[in-house]
Amino acid sequence: MTSSAQPGRRPNYAAGVLTAGWLVIVLAPIYVLVKASLQTQTDYNSSGPLSIPDHVTPSNFGTVIHSGFLRYFVNTAIITAAVVAIVVVLVPPVAFAIVRNRGRTVTLVFRIFLLGLTVPVQAVIVPLYFVITKVGLYDTLIAVILPTAAFSLPLSTIIMTGSMRDITGDLYEAMALEGATSWHIFRHLVLPLARGGMATIIIFSALNAWNGFLLPLILSQSAHVRVFTLGLYDFQTVSSINAPAICAAVVLSIVPILVVYLFARRALIRGLMGVGGK
Amino acid sequence: MTALAVRGGRKKSSGGLQIGRPSFLWSLPALLYFVVCALVPLGVVIWLSFTSWNALGSPAWVGTDNWTSLFHDATLIHSFKVTAILTGLGILTQTPVSLLLGVWAAGHERNRAILSALYFIPLLMSATAISIVWLSLLNPYYGLPRELHWLFDNSLLGHGYLFSYTGTAIGVLTFVGMWQWTPFHTLIYQGGARAIPEVLYQAAAIDGAGRVRQFFSITLPQLRNTIITSVVLILVGSFTTFDSILILTAGRPGVSTTSTSYYMYVNGFEKFQFGNASVIGVLLVVVTTLISLIVVRVSGWDKMRSTQEGV
Numbered sequence: 001m002t003s004s005a006q007p008g009r010r011p012n013y014a015a016g017v018l019t020a021g022w023l024v025i026v027l028a029p030i031y032v033l034v035k036a037s038l039q040t041q042t043d044y045n046s047s048g049p050l051s052i053p054d055h056v057t058p059s060n061f062g063t064v065i066h067s068g069f070l071r072y073f074v075n076t077a078i079i080t081a082a083v084v085a086i087v088v089v090l091v092p093p094v095a096f097a098i099v100r101n102r103g104r105t106v107t108l109v110f111r112i113f114l115l116g117l118t119v120p121v122q123a124v125i126v127p128l129y130f131v132i133t134k135v136g137l138y139d140t141l142i143a144v145i146l147p148t149a150a151f152s153l154p155l156s157t158i159i160m161t162g163s164m165r166d167i168t169g170d171l172y173e174a175m176a177l178e179g180a181t182s183w184h185i186f187r188h189l190v191l192p193l194a195r196g197g198m199a200t201i202i203i204f205s206a207l208n209a210w211n212g213f214l215l216p217l218i219l220s221q222s223a224h225v226r227v228f229t230l231g232l233y234d235f236q237t238v239s240s241i242n243a244p245a246i247c248a249a250v251v252l253s254i255v256p257i258l259v260v261y262l263f264a265r266r267a268l269i270r271g272l273m274g275v276g277g278k
Numbered sequence: 279m280t281a282l283a284v285r286g287g288r289k290k291s292s293g294g295l296q297i298g299r300p301s302f303l304w305s306l307p308a309l310l311y312f313v314v315c316a317l318v319p320l321g322v323v324i325w326l327s328f329t330s331w332n333a334l335g336s337p338a339w340v341g342t343d344n345w346t347s348l349f350h351d352a353t354l355i356h357s358f359k360v361t362a363i364l365t366g367l368g369i370l371t372q373t374p375v376s377l378l379l380g381v382w383a384a385g386h387e388r389n390r391a392i393l394s395a396l397y398f399i400p401l402l403m404s405a406t407a408i409s410i411v412w413l414s415l416l417n418p419y420y421g422l423p424r425e426l427h428w429l430f431d432n433s434l435l436g437h438g439y440l441f442s443y444t445g446t447a448i449g450v451l452t453f454v455g456m457w458q459w460t461p462f463h464t465l466i467y468q469g470g471a472r473a474i475p476e477v478l479y480q481a482a483a484i485d486g487a488g489r490v491r492q493f494f495s496i497t498l499p500q501l502r503n504t505i506i507t508s509v510v511l512i513l514v515g516s517f518t519t520f521d522s523i524l525i526l527t528a529g530r531p532g533v534s535t536t537s538t539s540y541y542m543y544v545n546g547f548e549k550f551q552f553g554n555a556s557v558i559g560v561l562l563v564v565v566t567t568l569i570s571l572i573v574v575r576v577s578g579w580d581k582m583r584s585t586q587e588g589v
Contacts, residue, residue, distance in 0.1 A: 012489065015382050019393060022379060025457065026397055033411055048425030049415055090308040097304035109305045116316060118570040120518040122539045123562040126546050126555045127322035130331070150315030153308060176298035185298045211404030213521050218547055229406040233525065236410050243414040243421075250407045257402045269398075269465060 037061070037248035044244050060248035064235075068223060069249060072231035076210060077256075079145050079227060083209040084202055086149040087156050091201055092194065095160035096186050100172065110161075116154035121147070125218050132219055143219040144227070148209050156201040163197025164190060199267035203260065207268075210257060228253050320563065327556035337553070344553040353533050354558065357541040360448075364537060365516035367452040368459075372512055376460045377505070380467020381497055394468070401461045409525035412454045416440050444534040447527050451535060454522055459515065463508045470504030471497065510573045514566050538562060 032049045038056035047053070098110045128147050129138075137143040167190065175185050191198075213229040220226065226234070232249055239245060261268065327344055329337035348354050383394045400408060415421045423430040423438030430438040440446040474497065482492050498505075520539050523529060529536035529544065536544070539562060546555030 015378075018375075018378055019382060022375065022460075023393060023396060026399060026461075029411055029415055029457070030399060032415060036414075045420045049420075049422055050425055086311070090311055093300075094305040094308035097300045097302065100299050101302060101304070102299075103302060105302045106305055109302075109309050112309065112317075113312065115567070116312060118514065118567050119316065119320065120514065120539075120562060120566055122518045122520055122542065123559045123566070124316070124319040124323055125543070126552050126559050127319035127326060129333075129546070130322060130326060130337075130552070131319060133333070146315050147319075150312055153312050153316075157308065172298065180298050182298050182300040182304070186300070207402075211406070213404060213406045229404050232404075232406050232410055236413070236525070240413075241420075243417070246410060246414055250403075250411055253407055254403055261398075261402055265395075 033247050033250060036244045037251045039244050041242050041244050049243075060245045061252065063245050064249045064252060067235065068226070069228070069231055069252060071224065072226050072228045073252075075141060075225055076228040079141055079148065079212075079216075080206050080209040082141075082145045083149045083152060084206050086145070087152050087201055087205040088198070090153065091156045091160050092191065092198070093186070095157055095164050095194075095197075096182075096190055098157070098161050099164045100182075110157075113154045113157045116151075117158070119151075121151050121214060125214060128215070129218050139220050139222055139225055141220075141225055144212070144216050144225075147215055147219075148212055149205070152201075152205040152208050156205060159200050159204070160194065160197045163194045163200070167193045196267065199264060203264055203268045206260070207257065323556050323559045323563070326552060327560050329553050329556075331552040332550045333552065340553065344557045348554055348557050353536065354538070354541060356533060357536050357538045360533075360535060361517060361537045361539075363448060364451060364455070364519065365513060367448070368455050368512050368516045369509055371452055371456045372460055372463055373505070373509060375456070376463035376508070377467050377501070379460070380464040380469075381471045381493070381501075383464060383468045384471035394464075397461050397464060399461070400458055401465075403458075405458060405521035406525065408458050409454060409522045412450070412457070413526055416450060441527060442531060444531060447531060447535050450526060451519075451522060454526060455516070455519065458522070459512070463512070466508050466511075467501065467504055470501045474500045506573060506576075510570065513569055517562065517566055517569075 028050070035053055036044050036049065037060055038058065039053050040057060040059070043053065043055075094109065094113075097106050124147075132138050132143045137146075171189055171193075172185065175189055180188075211229065212227070213233070216227045216230050217233075220230070232246075232253060235249055236246055326337060328339060328341060330340045330344070331337035379397065383390050383397070403411075416423065418424065418438045418440070423435075423440065427438065429435075430440075436443045436446040440450050478496050478500070479492060482496055487495065518539050519537060520543065523535060523537055523540045524543070527535040529540055533541075538558060542555050542558035542562065545551050545558065
């Protein structure tokens, strides 16, 4: 708790102005987004973005769904599920090894993942495109899934390692004294106690995959493998003057994340907050 | 999005017990996957930078031709300037706001929790969605500039034609970047501020230090590592900003918002000069890695401890 939270002190006007001002900046576009998605193009264009609407209509959502967004929705969901599956299978074992195996090789593995954090996806889009084309995966969902999962691994491993370090050494020792194998310890001690970290990496990699843009942009082109973000981009280019329809498409893209956010807010925030360190 | 807040170092060995300790093999699947899908391409990009390839056929070895021609490429040199300006403006705008908001949000009152949840909304949106929404909002004919002409109708804001002038286009990218990333950095600072021991503030209050004094003598110094982390994330993030430039300005007007990573994309996927694009890719990797290494060295990042305390 910070000092300004203590009761009985004079109100902090500066904080009030800052927080209220920022709230307006954050919420105004959200208001326009939701409102415009329910307006006709004529109404929106004649009355302006901020005005209170006279009447609302869901017709934009029909337009959006008829222009192929259901397909994009399904594609994005498949990619997200696959990326999460890969991360969940690969990350806990490597984090377990990093935390409990003190050997040089595993320390090196940890360093490699640390280094991986600083490699921007942007830098490798050309070679990824080259490799994916050469192995004949261009324009498939797998082409997007493989690198998206790979670039989720470093951060997920770091988060999972932090979560497993919170398990005290005594618990490991107790199980080891009873002669438990590493598989047994992993299955019955580490996995149950690292549930929080697990939730965080699932949400992280899912958010990453759902919102991904660059990799689908360079690794796919056909409508049948198009993802939501690319659909938004294309839709924006072909109907840039139809702001309400664009807003409806954006609203649709956010709904699934909003649902996840409502159910898993804590895990998400804990992970993001943890990034800052002490 | 990257993060490097890591508990480094090895703990003192807790007993010599070797039973039940996982072997190196446990790390092998993830390592192999990461090496094949992320690190091998890093090697390939170096090789491609010495070739000429237009997406058809096979790359042809051209030695250092791409490198020498790019070092004389005025647009590339200009793109570094654009990237530096966008990065600098990103740090200058995002750091103060998110620092103040984060410290404020670290309090435990109910209204702060509710406001924090609202501040969080932009984080749920993809960069694509955010850019598209702002592109619509800032449209000079149907968007905010027409509705709020008292605000936009001056030469400072290009009379509402924000995308037509260099200064205002840079301003749009900076502002949208701020809208997109401030919530994330606010969360980082909130976590950092919550980890500051309450006893420090109590001691300061007993000594009669006011709110402002406490902020500068306790909060800021205690948040040193958090500030470093946040600034580095903005640095690396700005270097690789791509989606918002592609959607909002497409590098225009002229090449005045063409950042280095966007220029790489243009070279590769619009001009099909993948050799040139690879050179820029190599430069990007080198620069971002250097930044991270320098910061890790200077800040002792790798020695940082727990990241989850105080949540």
